[in-house]
Amino acid sequence: xxxxxxxxxxxxxxxxxxxxxxxxxVWISIVILxxxxxxxxxxxxxxxxxxxxxxxxxxxxxxRSEVVLLGLFPAAVLVPVSLNPQLxxxxxxxxxxxxxxxxGVIAYxxxxxxxxxxxxxxxxRSVRMLSSAQQGPSTRWLRRERVYWGLTAMSIVIxxxxxxxxxxxxxxxxxxxxxYPGRVALMTTALTAGAIVLWLxxxxxxxxxxxxxxxxxxxxxxNKLGRMRAEAKTGKPRTRFYLAVGFALVAMLSLILLRxx
Amino acid sequence: xxRRYFFxxxxxxxxxxxxxxxxxxxxxxxxxxxxxAVLVMVIGVxxxxxxxxxARLALVQxx
Numbered sequence: 001x002x003x004x005x006x007x008x009x010x011x012x013x014x015x016x017x018x019x020x021x022x023x024x025x026v027w028i029s030i031v032i033l034x035x036x037x038x039x040x041x042x043x044x045x046x047x048x049x050x051x052x053x054x055x056x057x058x059x060x061x062x063x064r065s066e067v068v069l070l071g072l073f074p075a076a077v078l079v080p081v082s083l084n085p086q087l088x089x090x091x092x093x094x095x096x097x098x099x100x101x102x103x104g105v106i107a108y109x110x111x112x113x114x115x116x117x118x119x120x121x122x123x124x125r126s127v128r129m130l131s132s133a134q135q136g137p138s139t140r141w142l143r144r145e146r147v148y149w150g151l152t153a154m155s156i157v158i159x160x161x162x163x164x165x166x167x168x169x170x171x172x173x174x175x176x177x178x179x180y181p182g183r184v185a186l187m188t189t190a191l192t193a194g195a196i197v198l199w200l201x202x203x204x205x206x207x208x209x210x211x212x213x214x215x216x217x218x219x220x221x222x223n224k225l226g227r228m229r230a231e232a233k234t235g236k237p238r239t240r241f242y243l244a245v246g247f248a249l250v251a252m253l254s255l256i257l258l259r260x261x
Numbered sequence: 262x263x264r265r266y267f268f269x270x271x272x273x274x275x276x277x278x279x280x281x282x283x284x285x286x287x288x289x290x291x292x293x294x295x296x297x298a299v300l301v302m303v304i305g306v307x308x309x310x311x312x313x314x315x316a317r318l319a320l321v322q323x324x
Contacts, residue, residue, distance in 0.1 A: 242315065
């Protein structure tokens with residue numbers, strides 16, 4: 001009777017160890033090693049900023065929260081980089097080191113997203129094959145699986161290419177050097193952050209947008225759709241209508257005041 | 262029926278009209294008047310949101 005509990009605990013521990021090992025690797029390779037390389041670990045503020053991602057990782061592991069591990073931790077890694085843009089400059093990252101760090105980040109994201117949601121089901125008491133199971137998966141599911149693998153591959157390729165392009169293209173480096181002399185590292189880091197934001201936007205609208213209609217068995221989504229249908233039947237504008245009107249009026253008033261006062 | 266056409270015309274007018282604000286945003290940006298550009302962009306986004314809401318109401322009337 002205690003076997004499922006033991007199995008669950010075993011998987012939880014395994015997921016925690018994987019997240020800790022891969023997360024620590026990401027933290028050391030993106031924050032600690034570059035900071036040591038350029039000698040940036042001076043002063044309590046910078047040391048605290050360098051320790052922040054590790055603290056967030058520990059918090060995520062303690063709470064076993066996917067939001068903290070997959071959202072807050074990567075964001076916390078960018079805090080020391082934003083305080084000291086030299087940490088992400090192309091002098092610190094050669095193409096080989098960039099490739100190794102990219103592999104580490106991808107391994108962390110995949111490892112955490114897979115192992116924290118993976119649960120080994122308890123062994124069944126008896127097994128009976130259904131007749132449809134012998135025919136193999138339908139072409140519809142095979143097609144979907146191909147789409148999922150395609151999206152996964154693009155999720156790796158697009159951000160890696162965008163960031164590598166920003167950091168290693170000679171034309172971009174020359175342009176930034178001419179436009180912002182003395183601030184090349186800062187502007188390159190800002191462009192890298194812009195590439196990450198662009199990728200997150202593409203991922204949210206294009207990738208998740210393609211996956212959302214597939215979640216037909218999702219109870220949350222079904223409830224949300226039901227709520228939207230009920231709202232539509234009332235025939236009244238939603239709160240966002242009044243908010244939009246308010247924003248427009250405030251912006252117009254500000255513009256008038258700006259022009260005539 | 263009249264109500265539905267009213268909402269549809271309003272939706273088209275608002276969504277089409279929002280383009281004017283986005284064009285103005287670009288004009289302000291070209292003149293490096295960034296504060297005004299942001300304000301006009303907020304107006305454009307607000308107008309397009311109101312248009313979207315009108316379109317939703319027109320769809321409800323059609324049902």
